[in-house]
Amino acid sequence: MDDEQEIANVFAIPDFWQSSGWLEQSLLEINRGNPLFSLDLADTPHIPATGNETEVLAHAGAGFFKLPLALKELTAQEACLQPTPKLEDSEANTKDVVTPDEDLWLAQDQSIDQPPEYKTWDEFDGVEHEQPPAILISEAGSAAFDALITSPEFSSRSNLEVVDEAAYVACLITLALGRASLLFSWDAAKKTFVKLVPHLRTSGLSVESLEGVDRLCFDCANAIKFLQLFSERTYSASPSPAKVALAGVVDQLVPAIQAELGVRGRRVRSILQLQSIVQPVHSVLTYFRRLVEELSRERNDEGVLSRLFLEAHSAEYRNDLLRAATREVLRLVAKPWTDFVEEWIGLKAEEGIVITKHGPGKSFVKVADRMWIDDQGFELEESDFFLDEDKMPSFIAHDTGQAIFEIGRNLRFIKEHHPDHPLSQQSALNTSAKPPKLEWRFDWNAIKQLEADAREYKASLYRAIQDNLAKDGRETRPRQTQGPLGFELKFFGKSEDDIVANVAAAMEQINRPLGDNNLKPTNGLARLLQSQLYQRGEASVDETFSPHWSLVPELSFGPVIDAQARIVNRECVKLLFTAHHLRTHIALLKQYYLFGNGLFCSRLSHALFDPDLDTAERKSGVALSGGNMGLRLSGRDNWPPASSELRLALMGVLSESYEAPSNTDSPRSAAPRSYKSDLPGHLSFGVRDLAPEEIERCMDQDSVEALDFLRLSYKPPSPLRPVMTPMILEKYDRIYKLLLRLIRMLYVVNQLSRDDTVCQSTAGLRFRIESHHFVSQIAAHFFDTGIGAPWRRFEAWLNSAEAESVQEEGLDATTHSPDTLRDHHEQVLDEIMVALFLRKRQLPVLKLLEDIFALVLRFAKSCRVPESGGESETPEKLYASYKKKMQVFITVCRGLSENSSSSGQKSKTKIAGRTDDDSTTVDRLLLMLDMAGFYVKREA
Numbered sequence: 001m002d003d004e005q006e007i008a009n010v011f012a013i014p015d016f017w018q019s020s021g022w023l024e025q026s027l028l029e030i031n032r033g034n035p036l037f038s039l040d041l042a043d044t045p046h047i048p049a050t051g052n053e054t055e056v057l058a059h060a061g062a063g064f065f066k067l068p069l070a071l072k073e074l075t076a077q078e079a080c081l082q083p084t085p086k087l088e089d090s091e092a093n094t095k096d097v098v099t100p101d102e103d104l105w106l107a108q109d110q111s112i113d114q115p116p117e118y119k120t121w122d123e124f125d126g127v128e129h130e131q132p133p134a135i136l137i138s139e140a141g142s143a144a145f146d147a148l149i150t151s152p153e154f155s156s157r158s159n160l161e162v163v164d165e166a167a168y169v170a171c172l173i174t175l176a177l178g179r180a181s182l183l184f185s186w187d188a189a190k191k192t193f194v195k196l197v198p199h200l201r202t203s204g205l206s207v208e209s210l211e212g213v214d215r216l217c218f219d220c221a222n223a224i225k226f227l228q229l230f231s232e233r234t235y236s237a238s239p240s241p242a243k244v245a246l247a248g249v250v251d252q253l254v255p256a257i258q259a260e261l262g263v264r265g266r267r268v269r270s271i272l273q274l275q276s277i278v279q280p281v282h283s284v285l286t287y288f289r290r291l292v293e294e295l296s297r298e299r300n301d302e303g304v305l306s307r308l309f310l311e312a313h314s315a316e317y318r319n320d321l322l323r324a325a326t327r328e329v330l331r332l333v334a335k336p337w338t339d340f341v342e343e344w345i346g347l348k349a350e351e352g353i354v355i356t357k358h359g360p361g362k363s364f365v366k367v368a369d370r371m372w373i374d375d376q377g378f379e380l381e382e383s384d385f386f387l388d389e390d391k392m393p394s395f396i397a398h399d400t401g402q403a404i405f406e407i408g409r410n411l412r413f414i415k416e417h418h419p420d421h422p423l424s425q426q427s428a429l430n431t432s433a434k435p436p437k438l439e440w441r442f443d444w445n446a447i448k449q450l451e452a453d454a455r456e457y458k459a460s461l462y463r464a465i466q467d468n469l470a471k472d473g474r475e476t477r478p479r480q481t482q483g484p485l486g487f488e489l490k491f492f493g494k495s496e497d498d499i500v501a502n503v504a505a506a507m508e509q510i511n512r513p514l515g516d517n518n519l520k521p522t523n524g525l526a527r528l529l530q531s532q533l534y535q536r537g538e539a540s541v542d543e544t545f546s547p548h549w550s551l552v553p554e555l556s557f558g559p560v561i562d563a564q565a566r567i568v569n570r571e572c573v574k575l576l577f578t579a580h581h582l583r584t585h586i587a588l589l590k591q592y593y594l595f596g597n598g599l600f601c602s603r604l605s606h607a608l609f610d611p612d613l614d615t616a617e618r619k620s621g622v623a624l625s626g627g628n629m630g631l632r633l634s635g636r637d638n639w640p641p642a643s644s645e646l647r648l649a650l651m652g653v654l655s656e657s658y659e660a661p662s663n664t665d666s667p668r669s670a671a672p673r674s675y676k677s678d679l680p681g682h683l684s685f686g687v688r689d690l691a692p693e694e695i696e697r698c699m700d701q702d703s704v705e706a707l708d709f710l711r712l713s714y715k716p717p718s719p720l721r722p723v724m725t726p727m728i729l730e731k732y733d734r735i736y737k738l739l740l741r742l743i744r745m746l747y748v749v750n751q752l753s754r755d756d757t758v759c760q761s762t763a764g765l766r767f768r769i770e771s772h773h774f775v776s777q778i779a780a781h782f783f784d785t786g787i788g789a790p791w792r793r794f795e796a797w798l799n800s801a802e803a804e805s806v807q808e809e810g811l812d813a814t815t816h817s818p819d820t821l822r823d824h825h826e827q828v829l830d831e832i833m834v835a836l837f838l839r840k841r842q843l844p845v846l847k848l849l850e851d852i853f854a855l856v857l858r859f860a861k862s863c864r865v866p867e868s869g870g871e872s873e874t875p876e877k878l879y880a881s882y883k884k885k886m887q888v889f890i891t892v893c894r895g896l897s898e899n900s901s902s903s904g905q906k907s908k909t910k911i912a913g914r915t916d917d918d919s920t921t922v923d924r925l926l927l928m929l930d931m932a933g934f935y936v937k938r939e940a
Contacts, residue, residue: 141204142203142204143203145203145204146162146203146204149201149206160199160200160201160207161197161199161200161201162200162201162202162203163183163200163201163202164202165202165203165204165270165271166269167182168183168200168202168271169268169269169270169271169274171183171184172213172214172217172271172274172278173261173262173265173268173274175193175217175218175220175221176216176217176220176221176261176265176274176278176281177220177221177224177258177261177262177265178220178221178223178224178225178228178254178258179221180193182196183195183196183197183200184196184221186225191225192218192222193218193221193222193225195214202271205271209271210271212275213271213274213275213278216275216278216279216282217278219282219285219286220278220281220282220285222289223285223286223288223289224254224257224258224285226289226292226293227250227253227254227285227288227289227292228250228254230247230250230292230296231247231250231251234246234247235247240300240301240304241301241336241337242301242304242305242333242334242336242337243295243296243301243304244336245332245333245334245335245336246292246295246304246329246333248332249329249332249333249525250288250292252332252523252525252526253288253525253529255526256525256526256529256530257281257284257285257529257533259526259530260281260529260530260533260534261277261278261281264277264534265277277534280321280533280534281533283319283322284321284322284325284529284533287318287322288325288329291308291311291326291329294307294311295307295308300391301336301337301363301391302364302390302391302392302393302394304333305333305334305337305393305395306393306394306395308329308330308333308334309330309393309394309395309553311326312326312327312329312330312549313549315327316549320532321528321529321532321533324528324532325525325528325529327440327442328524328525328528329525330440331439331440331524332524332525334440335439337363337393338437338438338439338557340362340363341404341438341557342435342437342438344365344404344407344408344411345404345407345408345411345561345564345565345568346407346408346411346423346426346430346564346568347430347435347437347438347560347564348426348430348435349426349427349430350426355367355412356412357383357384357385357412358383361385361388363391364387364388364389364391364392364401364404364405365385365386365387365388365405365408366385366386366387366388366391367383367384367385367386368383368384368386369381369382369383369384370382370383370384382721385405385408385409385412387401387402387405389401395553396553396557397553397554400553400554400557400558400561403561403562403565404561406565406569406817406818406819407561407564407565407568407569409722410568410569410572410817410818411423411568411572413572413719413722413818414568414571414572414575417575417580417718417719418575418579421571421575422464422465422468422469423465423567423568423571429461429464429465429468432460432464433457433460433461433464434457434460435457435461435560435564436450436453436454436457436560438556438557438560439556440552440556441552441555441556442546442547442552442556443546444545444546444547447547447555447556450555450556450559450560451559454559454560454562454563455563457560457563458563458566458567461563461567462567465567465571565815565817566815569815569816569817569818570805570815570816572817572818573801573802573805573816573817573818573821574805574806575719576719576720576723576818576821577802577805577806578806579719580717580719580720581680582720582723582821583661583798583802584660584661584680585680585681585716585717585720585724586798586825587661588658588679588680588681588683588714589714589732590791591657591658591659592654592683592712592736593712593714593732593733593735593736594732594735594736594739594787594791594832595736595739595743595783596787596791597657597658597659599656599657599659600653600654600657601743603653603656603657604650604653604743605743605746605747606628606630607630607631607649607650607653608630608631608633608649608707608744609630609631609632609633609634609744609747609748610630610632611632611634611635613628613629613630613632614628614629614630615629615630615632615636617636617638617641617642617645629648629649630649631645631646631649633701633706633707633744634701634702634748634860634861634864636701639698639699639700639701639706640698640699640701640706640709643687646685646687646710647685650685653685654679654683654684654685655679658679681714681715681716681717682713682714682715683712683713683714684712684713685710685711685712685713686711686712686713687709687710687711688708688709688710688711690708690709694708695709702857702858702860702861703854703857704741704850704853704854704857706744707740707741707744708737710740711733711736711737712733712736714729714732716729722818722819722822723818723821723822723825724825725822725826727826728822728825728826728829731826731829731830731833732829734833734838735787735829735832735833735836735838738836738838739782741850741853742775742778742779742782745775745778745779745853745856745857746775746776746779748775748856748857748860749768749771749772749775749776749856750772751860752768752771752772752859752860752863753768753769753772755863759859759862759863759875761875761876763874763875763876763878763879763880764859764863764875764879766879767859767875767878767879767882770882770886771856771859771882774852774886774929775853775856777925777928777929778849778925778929780928781835781921781924781925781928782835782836785835785921785924785925786832786835786836786921787832787835787836790828790831790832790835791828791832793828794824794825794828797824801816801820801821804816834921835921837849842896844892845889845892845893845896848885848888848889848892849889851885852882852885852886852889855878855881855882855885856882858873858878859875859878859879859882861873862874862875862878863875883935886935887935887936889935890926890929890930890935890936893922893925893926893929894926896922897922897923897926
């Protein structure tokens with residue numbers, strides 16, 4: 001009896017709640033303060049006035065209008081607190097029960113009331129298990145918690161209206177989906193969702209907890225609304241392709257999240273359960289809202305892609321869902337850029353406006369006018385493709401960007417000059433070769449598969465090109481007329497039964513019901529969200545050991561770009577050597593600009609300097625002779641000659657001395673016989689456009705600059721302009737200008753050494769001997785060391801490049817491009833200019849060399865006309881000046897050699913694996929000029 005009384009005291013309602021009428025007040029407050037529930041006293045059944053709160057609540061909940069959930073829980077708690085009535089002895093079970101004193105095996109006619117049970121730990125989770133009494137107020141049920149909130153101690157919460165939890169959950173789910181409801185709506189002025197009834201709460205939850213769930217749903221709703229508005233503004237503003245792709249990603253992201261949240265929201269029964277399903281959605285939406293805000297600030301496509309690449313790199317350290325979702329967004333947003341790269345390098349046919357030199361550029365390809373000054377001094381313009389490196393995404397390396405641009409430019413070169421080439425027919429070629437797609441690869445398995453596909457594509461493309469080239473000489477088969485989808489249109493020759501059968505089969509296929517594919521996600525981002533939004537699994541091995549993020553772009557795009565570059569560049573270089581005779585034009589420039597043709601040097605020297613030739617000058621009353629005519633420099637009174645005289649003197653010098661390349665070294669590049677009458681590039685003599693001060697120096701026939709007006713005019717064919725650039729031709733012209741002066745000096749010193757009748761003085765004899773030695777050694781150094789050695793290495797490299805481009809096998813060998821030919825061509829000219837003192841840093845040496853040449857010409861003039869210079873032009877004074885100049889020249893050359901060797905300064909030229917520095921060539925020249933140290937200035 002004492003135990004029962006103690007239990008009753010534990011479960012009894014506290015005295016201060018009974019004395020204050022807490023229970024009755026709670027009923028009235030709940031009934032009066034809840035607008036969603038009301039109690040009609042007229043329709044309620046009769047409630048006995050027993051004073052027992054349990055019976056009151058029980059009768060109150062048994063009417064037509066059911067009590068709220070809080071009163072139901074309170075009724076159940078009061079029922080549990082009532083003592084269980086004892087059974088009377090008369091109601092006891094009268095069946096026979098086996099007592100412990102009796103033998104169980106002897107009482108076989110007696111039944112057992114309680115059969116044995118199988119005891120497990122799962123029974124403790126059953127309903128029959130009695131829970132311990134509640135200690136905390138939060139464990140006493142929602143009714144006790146609500147009563148505590150509405151008590152005077154919490155008077156600030158007493159004015160909050162209580163709403164049904166199911167209704168509030170439904171409104172919160174609608175809010176999290178980004179839609180308006182009875183309790184929440186969109187405020188266009190504030191650009192946010194607002195709560196229509198701010199003072200609300202639900203039973204069993206504190207206001208702080210409810211506000212936390214509200215904020216969670218508000219963030220989701222505002223994020224969805226922001227993403228939707230961004231998508232609408234993007235489509236209406238018609239921005240760049242990358243931003244349109246980003247808007248398309250938003251259009252995929254928002255419906256996918258709404259679909260997943262909507263499906264799970266139907267099964268939500270409590271606010272805490274709602275919080276658990278909204279939390280993953282909140283993390284995804286807030287992340288993508290911040291991402292879209294940052295990307296929307298970028299003004300161009302390359303900025304969007306570069307920023308998105310960095311964000312995807314940062315997402316590597318987030319959870320699996322955000323990492324995979326950001327990768328998928330990067331793939332989708334970069335697709336317009338990768339599609340353009342595929343069209344530019346020939347992996348797919350061009351769609352829309354085709355990029356040409358006469359149209360607008362696109363992305364990193366810029367179409368502009370290339371300006372240069374031709375050989376006559378006129379400014380020329382020609383449209384060409386240029387690489388805009390500022391519009392290349394930052395994740396593309398500089399070498400890869402250059403390779404992409406070169407592939408597209410070389411491909412358009414083939415399409416422009418060789419429309420019948422297989423590479424000009426991309427659609428048919430790609431159908432047979434099946435090139436791999438340019439897309440992001442983030443794991444090693446995909447990268448390995450890409451490398452295998454790239455190797456297979458390279459071999460297939462090469463075989464297709466060879467097969468098409470082999471069929472060019474054969475009969476061409478007529479193309480069959482095809483429909484827009486590639487199906488043959490064959491109506492004629494078909495019977496009526498066949499046509500009827502085909503139409504019936506088509507109608508049957510049309511009448512078939514659609515499958516359930518429209519119920520499944522159609523894009524990768526939606527499938528990703530459907531599978532991983534509410535799943536948290538461990539990362540796979542491939543994702544964990546994925547390549548470093550800095551290598552991902554090169555591994556994703558490098559194999560395909562390299563395969564395409566090898567084929568396109570190979571075919572382009574092959575066409576330059578075979579169809580456009582590149583070797584013929586290079587040999588032509590070497591023969592004339594670099595004086596590599598001995599016959600040309602001899603003919604030109606006689607036409608310019610030989611005084612025994614007939615004059616080509618027109619004089620009134622004097623007829624021109626029909627013999628060999630020349631300009632007779634230093635043997636005439638007026639200078640420079642007229643243009644008609646120049647044409648007569650130099651007529652036939654170029655065409656008659658031309659030597660076509662031999663068939664032994666370059667069988668495919670041999671010049672046709674028609675070039676004999678018309679030189680490649682329309683090579684001819686011309687007059688240089690000079691400044692007024694340069695013209696003044698040219699008018700003196702005894703000056704070093706007397707022949708600077710004479711130049712060679714060469715215009716490369718249009719296909720060879722990528723290799724024969726204006727800069728290269730300018731370097732050829734500078735070399736030709738210096739060599740023409742050197743040819744003149746050779747003729748002058750040779751004439752002085754032959755004529756023994758002039759300048760018989762000691763100073764004169766020494767001057768003649770030393771000047772002849774100096775000029776001849778300078779000429780030998782220029783032609784042998786400065787031009788001959790680098791050019792031989794360049795020709796050897798050209799032979800190997802041509803062999804590699806025309807050979808049938810060896811796709812994995814080194815592949816050259818037109819840019820490689822141009823670079824090597826320019827590099828060999830740079831090496832020659834270093835040896836000839838034509839670089840900017842060598843101007844002091846060149847100025848000393850020209851001063852020595854000027855002294856030799858003055859000495860020759862004094863020997864030819866003794867009274868021309870007076871006392872200042874005597875052989876003694878000229879020789880003294882010559883020796884001083886020689887000492888300074890030798891000293892400067894020694895200093896240049898020492899500075900070059902000590903600083904380790906090397907030229908930028910590297911032809912055929914050999915690099916020569918400045919000190920090597922200068923040392924050779926010093927040994928040739930002054931091996932014994934004759935011109936070394938010795939102190940007295």
